[in-house]
Amino acid sequence: MESKEAIKAGIFGVVVGDALGVPVEFTSRAERKADPVMDMREYGTHSQPKGTWSDDSSMMLATLDSIIENGGIRYDNIMEKFRNWRLNGDYTPHGRVFDIGITCSRAIARYRPGTDPLSCGECGERDNGNGSLMRIMPVSLYSCLDDEFWHDAMFEEAVEDAHNASKLTHGHPRSQIGCMIHTAICHELIYREGKSVLEAVQNAVSRTLDFYDKASEIYPWFNGAFSTEIKMDSYGRLSDLSVFMGLLDFEIKSSGYIVHTLEAAVWCLLNSDSFSDCVLKAVNLGDDTDTVGAVAGGLAGLAYGYENIPKDWLDVIVSKDWIEKLCDDFAYIMS
């Protein structure tokens, strides 16, 4: 897939998945089984008009805009943009923030010019919500749009970027690792060519988990918290995806916990064969529907391409032209 196409597919995939999930956020799986989402809805949980996207896309687009503005990743600037989103409603569809996660909110409140942005995120095991995963797409694309991605030096840089991007709001190793798995999956989906989606995702996850297994002997950042985390094998269910994809839906949780969100997105991706199939499956798992929809949507966009995102859905996305311009500008700095 061409870089420009991948950027539009990944970014709009997130926004469309988010917007499909917003009206039914926090509803149960039983409710979604009885009344499945089949199309863009309006109002519901947050009383927002059709095509409204939430904090997931706002923070993701703020990150994207920052990378464009600086020609690269500048963590203090990303945090400033998060602050402007939080305080002034920048990067929102209608000028106001209607949803924000607690961990993100605390991290942004902690940031002031001069504060180390990488120490703003909380690091406890309980602080592993999906708030860094939901906004990681621009950082993943920034790192992964290169066919040399798996070469040592490049991969190490991608790991550093994913970890640091997570640490802005979510500093626990589990969140950092989840973001890096996302980056690797994005790379493999974009460069999969003849490979199936299953083969591509499996390659990404296996090689990334293998990297962490060996990292303890090599890298100074691999401290006690990281080695404890690796021993816990939080993402272990993803290590054999041919088994994982066969799990029944009651074995897949769609909560706001990062492991659940990444698992749910991957499970939906592996059990579908189009963008709409994947993202509707994700939203209809219920619970944290906007974020599971956003993460699944981003991956499905990369798996099936921008052309496979239904035009009716794209057309109702609030500020679609502005998002499209951001994608073009990002493609320009990546070229």
Ligand SMILES: [Mg+2]
């Ligand atoms: Mg949200």
